[in-house]
Amino acid sequence: MEPILQIKNLTKNFGGLCAVSNVSMQINQGELIGLIGPNGAGKTTLFNLLTGVYEPSSGLIEFNEDGKKIQLGGLKPYKITAYGIARTFQNIRLFKTMTVLENVKVAMHKNIRYGTLAAILRLPSYYSEEKWVEEKACELLKEVGLYGKRNEQATNLPYGEQRRLEIARALAIQPKILFLDEPAAGMNPQETAELTNLIYRIRDKYNLTIILIEHDMSLVMKICERIYVLDYGKLIANGNPEEIRNNEFVIKAYLGEEI
Numbered sequence: 538m539e540p541i542l543q544i545k546n547l548t549k550n551f552g553g554l555c556a557v558s559n560v561s562m563q564i565n566q567g568e569l570i571g572l573i574g575p576n577g578a579g580k581t582t583l584f585n586l587l588t589g590v591y592e593p594s595s596g597l598i599e600f601n602e603d604g605k606k607i608q609l610g611g612l613k614p615y616k617i618t619a620y621g622i623a624r625t626f627q628n629i630r631l632f633k634t635m636t637v638l639e640n641v642k643v644a645m646h647k648n649i650r651y652g653t654l655a656a657i658l659r660l661p662s663y664y665s666e667e668k669w670v671e672e673k674a675c676e677l678l679k680e681v682g683l684y685g686k687r688n689e690q691a692t693n694l695p696y697g698e699q700r701r702l703e704i705a706r707a708l709a710i711q712p713k714i715l716f717l718d719e720p721a722a723g724m725n726p727q728e729t730a731e732l733t734n735l736i737y738r739i740r741d742k743y744n745l746t747i748i749l750i751e752h753d754m755s756l757v758m759k760i761c762e763r764i765y766v767l768d769y770g771k772l773i774a775n776g777n778p779e780e781i782r783n784n785e786f787v788i789k790a791y792l793g794e795e796i
């Protein structure tokens with residue numbers, strides 16, 4: 538089967554700094570992939586290239602949409618999102634003054650089919666779609682365990698729950714590929730364990746391909762089927778957790794740290 542995402546010789550320069558250097562990757566549909574590397578290795582820059590935040594200096598990003606090859610490199614983020622590619626951010630980006638439910642509903646705008654006129658005139662189609670959005674948003678909140686908090690202000694949630702809300706927002710666009718940027722950051726062990734179950738569950742339920750950046754090595758080694766390792770912008774290894782743990786280049790890159 539053709540990979541869902543193929544990255545070929547991707548490079549991003551910031552002035553004289555090469556943050557992502559000639560990176561090639563192949564991601565298959567349904568895989569749970571880890572992207573790791575020491576601080577400043579280029580992980581977030583790679584995510585930013587894949588989701589349209591940055592334009593590549595060179596190289597290709599090819600998304601396989603049911604057999605049709607689509608070049609994502611240089612497309613605006615909203616266009617990439619429209620292909621079903623969602624992400625969460627390292628620094629949580631929720632609408633602070635909105636409730637938990639409103640945050641998910643706003644993220645669902647892409648799937649709302651009623652026209653502006655129907656919305657302004659409050660036509661029946663607007664009400665039925667609005668009801669659909671509300672039901673779907675509630676369903677997603679149940680999925681991430683936040684339904685009981687749907688009317689609370691998003692910023693009042695503890696950190697771990699805000700991260701889960703970000704995942705619900707990403708799921709609201711009905712993605713095919715989900716990028717998670719440090720989903721376990723700031724979580725306690727219990728929250729991390731819940732997150733692990735959540736990631737497995739949503740992958741299976743929504744038939745997702747998931748790629749995650751994570752510094753929590755025990756989480757990465759536990760859930761990722763395959764891991765790519767970046768160091769100074771270059772890909773230094775690709776393999777299953779066992780292979781990565783024993784890879785001499787990876788051990789060297791992480792010198793002194795627990796892998």
Ligand SMILES: Nc1ncnc2c1ncn2[C@@H]1O[C@H](COP(=O)(O)OP(=O)(O)OP(=O)(O)O)[C@@H](O)[C@H]1O
Nearest residue numbers: 551554555556574575576577578579580581582583
């Ligand atoms: N917009 C930018 N302008 C200039 N340099 C940048 C920019 N974004 C990232 N960099 C540089 O690119 C390199 C890679 O950064 P990046 O944030 O992608 O690494 P990372 O692997 O995600 O690090 P961390 O694990 O600390 O989040 C770093 O040297 C960083 O300073």
